[in-house]
Amino acid sequence: MVDFVNILGAGVAYGVLLFLMAGGLSVTMGMMGFANLAHGSLSMLGGYIVVMLMNWYGWPFFGALPMAAIGAAAAGVLVERTIFRRFYWGNQLDQVLLTIGIVTMTVAAATFVWGAVPPAVHVPAFLVGRVHFGWFDIGSYRLFLIIFGGLLTLALVLGLEYTSFGARIRAAVDNRRMTVSCGINIDRLFMLAFAIGSALAGLGGGLAIYLVGLDPAFPVKYLVYLLIVVVVGGMGSIRGTLAASLALGICDVVGKYYIPYLGAFIIYGVTVVILMFRPNGLFGRGH
Amino acid sequence: MVAVPAPEATHSARALFVRRAAWRWEEIAFWICAALSYFIFPGHLVLLTQAMITGLFVVSLDIMFGYAGIPSFGHAAFFGIGAYTAGILARDWWGDPLLGLVAGALVAGLAGAICSQLVARLHGIAMLMVTLGIGLICYEIANKWNSLTGGDDGLQGMQITPLLGLFTFDIDGRVGFIYSFIVIFVLYLLARRLVNSPFGLALKGIRENVRRVPALGIGVRVQLAMAFTISAAMAGVAGALLAETTQYIALEVLGFDRSISVQIALVLGGIGSLIGGMIGAVVYTVLRDQLSLINPAYWDFWVGLVLVIIVMSGTGGVTGILRRSVDWVIARVKR
Numbered sequence: 001m002v003d004f005v006n007i008l009g010a011g012v013a014y015g016v017l018l019f020l021m022a023g024g025l026s027v028t029m030g031m032m033g034f035a036n037l038a039h040g041s042l043s044m045l046g047g048y049i050v051v052m053l054m055n056w057y058g059w060p061f062f063g064a065l066p067m068a069a070i071g072a073a074a075a076g077v078l079v080e081r082t083i084f085r086r087f088y089w090g091n092q093l094d095q096v097l098l099t100i101g102i103v104t105m106t107v108a109a110a111t112f113v114w115g116a117v118p119p120a121v122h123v124p125a126f127l128v129g130r131v132h133f134g135w136f137d138i139g140s141y142r143l144f145l146i147i148f149g150g151l152l153t154l155a156l157v158l159g160l161e162y163t164s165f166g167a168r169i170r171a172a173v174d175n176r177r178m179t180v181s182c183g184i185n186i187d188r189l190f191m192l193a194f195a196i197g198s199a200l201a202g203l204g205g206g207l208a209i210y211l212v213g214l215d216p217a218f219p220v221k222y223l224v225y226l227l228i229v230v231v232v233g234g235m236g237s238i239r240g241t242l243a244a245s246l247a248l249g250i251c252d253v254v255g256k257y258y259i260p261y262l263g264a265f266i267i268y269g270v271t272v273v274i275l276m277f278r279p280n281g282l283f284g285r286g287h
Numbered sequence: 288m289v290a291v292p293a294p295e296a297t298h299s300a301r302a303l304f305v306r307r308a309a310w311r312w313e314e315i316a317f318w319i320c321a322a323l324s325y326f327i328f329p330g331h332l333v334l335l336t337q338a339m340i341t342g343l344f345v346v347s348l349d350i351m352f353g354y355a356g357i358p359s360f361g362h363a364a365f366f367g368i369g370a371y372t373a374g375i376l377a378r379d380w381w382g383d384p385l386l387g388l389v390a391g392a393l394v395a396g397l398a399g400a401i402c403s404q405l406v407a408r409l410h411g412i413a414m415l416m417v418t419l420g421i422g423l424i425c426y427e428i429a430n431k432w433n434s435l436t437g438g439d440d441g442l443q444g445m446q447i448t449p450l451l452g453l454f455t456f457d458i459d460g461r462v463g464f465i466y467s468f469i470v471i472f473v474l475y476l477l478a479r480r481l482v483n484s485p486f487g488l489a490l491k492g493i494r495e496n497v498r499r500v501p502a503l504g505i506g507v508r509v510q511l512a513m514a515f516t517i518s519a520a521m522a523g524v525a526g527a528l529l530a531e532t533t534q535y536i537a538l539e540v541l542g543f544d545r546s547i548s549v550q551i552a553l554v555l556g557g558i559g560s561l562i563g564g565m566i567g568a569v570v571y572t573v574l575r576d577q578l579s580l581i582n583p584a585y586w587d588f589w590v591g592l593v594l595v596i597i598v599m600s601g602t603g604g605v606t607g608i609l610r611r612s613v614d615w616v617i618a619r620v621k622r
């Protein structure tokens with residue numbers, strides 16, 4: 001039982017990480033109808049910014065994390081303004097091919113700049129080791145991830161539900177034409193949403209290094225998981241994405257621990273079955 | 288009242304299909320070059336054979352993606368099923384190459400028919416996800432079922448008997464090349480016949496406007512399922528050919544990378560023209576072979592860049608560019 005609680009904690013921490021990386025993707029897919037398979041590349045960029053600042057320039061971990069978010073947001077907006085915006089609401093196959101091309105390029109570029117060897121980072125001492133709560137204990141870093149991710153999620157959900165900006169985003173996800181008719185500058189809204197999504201991805205990448213490692217193949221490795229989370233959760237639904245991230249994180253960790261030879265089958269199989277019956281995802285509304 | 292089409296209407300409909308089925312010069316040029324390459328590059332027959340097999344695989348994807356508009360991130364599943372079927376058959380039972388091809392086509396086609404029932408009712412990204420899931424599941428099965436597939440070490444010990452009992456597969460790949468060339472050419476003719484038939488036209492209609500096609504009395508799901516099944520069977524033949532000519536199967540035949548690279552090769556060559564798939568595959572395979580000698584990482588970068596440029600410019604890949612430049616030259620000469 002104690003064992004199970006520990007594994008559950010690890011699964012939740014992993015799910016939070018997936019949510020940070022997939023949240024922005026869900027919004028772009030739901031809001032702009034844009035299948036950005038290169039979203040994981042932004043996470044990788046965030047990760048390498050943290051590595052560079054810490055290992056080359058001696059920045060502290062918590063100083064480097066915001067820079068990861070800012071750097072990824074800047075890169076995201078740059079690509080959005082120059083390339084992606086031409087493809088909004090266009091042919092989805094074109095979007096897929098375009099962003100796959102970008103993934104391939106970023107993987108090669110990362111190998112060129114940072115090498116193929118996974119770098120190591122040193123997190124602050126209080127995040128190393130385990131925390132004990134009476135009868136169960138959890139890795140400090142995982143606990144930090146859960147708390148930090150929880151707060152961030154809360155901020156996101158509250159921001160979406162209770163601010164005017166959030167209301168505009170929800171309006172754009174639900175009905176783009178009506179939103180434009182209300183005089184909302186949807187182009188600027190898209191840019192801001194894309195920047196926030198990219199910042200989250202960068203942050204997720206920075207946080208991921210200590211837990212799952214970082215190498216140039218990162219965008220490809222997590223592409224599958226991010227897509228599963230977004231599509232199963234329902235595009236554009238933050239709650240759906242959160243639920244799917246946690247479910248996938250827990251299933252993956254629990255599956256790998258208890259039934260190692262069946263773990264992957266269960267995840268892919270469940271994904272296929274869910275999509276059979278709910279093509280728009282669990283929480284998605286059809287467009 | 289039964290609507291009988293006027294005679295001139297059937298005549299013009301037939302004329303339409305005849306016109307659509309006419310051989311284009313780039314097709315003729317490609318197949319002549321492919322045949323001549325046997326004499327020009329006798330030292331590179333193994334590579335050329337692999338390039339043509341990849342071509343068949345890309346053409347199979349073109350039927351599904353370029354004509355029917357079904358995107359796939361898991362098409363390697365059927366390529367791999369065909370390869371493993373031929374491989375296991377040759378290792379444990381009979382090594383007749385033609386039998387292996389037929390078995391590969393049947394098993395992959397059957398798998399495709401089953402999967403098509405899942406895929407045909409979806410659209411867009413959901414299709415992509417389900418094909419991705421199918422591909423990953425197949426990879427995991429082959430990876431874990433060691434006793435049957437050899438797992439991560441690959442499948443070894445295939446005993447391929449001479450072709451028709453006469454021609455033994457040689458180390459230089461001469462028999463392999465001719466065998467593959469003939470099989471692929473015949474399948475290319477079949478694929479051509481298929482996409483230029485009313486069925487092919489219906490697929491294009493579904494791709495262009497999925498809502499309007501049912502109004503013409505065409506069932507979307509059935510057509511998509513058929514296209515998916517045929518495409519899977521064809522990919523299976525390509526896989527079986529690769530297994531027989533290399534007499535070894537690596538687990539990578541089922542890999543996600545292969546599913547992606549076949550998409551890239553298709554875009555590189557030009558979508559929706561069949562020959563574009565063959566050209567794209569040959570360009571992709573030969574360039575990768577040459578450039579990855581320098582450094583595989585750089586190669587990926589340039590491939591990605593070319594892909595982005597092709598999608599952004601909408602030039603229709605290598606075939607589209609070739610076609611336009613030749614049209615331009617012809618227009619110049621005529622004037």
